[in-house]
Amino acid sequence: QVQLVESGGGLVQAGTSLRISCVASGRVFSYYAAGWFRQPPGKEREFVSAISWSGDITHYANSVKGRFTISRDNAKNTVYLQMNSLKPDDTAVYYCAADFDSTQATINAYSYDYWGQGTQVTVSS
Numbered sequence: 435q436v437q438l439v440e441s442g443g444g445l446v447q448a449g450t451s452l453r454i455s456c457v458a459s460g461r462v463f464s465y466y467a468a469g470w471f472r473q474p475p476g477k478e479r480e481f482v483s484a485i486s487w488s489g490d491i492t493h494y495a496n497s498v499k500g501r502f503t504i505s506r507d508n509a510k511n512t513v514y515l516q517m518n519s520l521k522p523d524d525t526a527v528y529y530c531a532a533d534f535d536s537t538q539a540t541i542n543a544y545s546y547d548y549w550g551q552g553t554q555v556t557v558s559s
Contacts, residue, residue, distance in 0.1 A: 443553030456530030
């Protein structure tokens with residue numbers, strides 16, 4: 435089994451930055467693609483960003499493109515999401531996910547095998 439634990443969420447003001455992290459532990463013996471998804475209050479879960487195992491391929495939702503940056507440190511089994519110029523619309527529970535069936539980044543939530551418990555990000559206006 436693999437466990438994913440997110441951290442770094444919190445309450446911030448609009449226009450500021452925040453970095454959230456996701457650490458994988460357990461039976462992390464193979465390569466995996468990773469992604470971030472979020473669920474705003476009262477809405478469906480939505481794709482935010484994804485990254486390949488090597489880190490050379492990334493995808494972003496249009497709503498965060500140019501403001502968010504996904505990265506990873508495979509030696510630490512950690513994936514990051516740097517969020518700049520935050521807006522109140524970015525308020526959501528952010529979930530990381532890992533896809534052990536592929537090394538390529540995917541925006542499809544159904545491709546991911548493991549999910550974290552989520553971290554709350556609240557952006558005040």
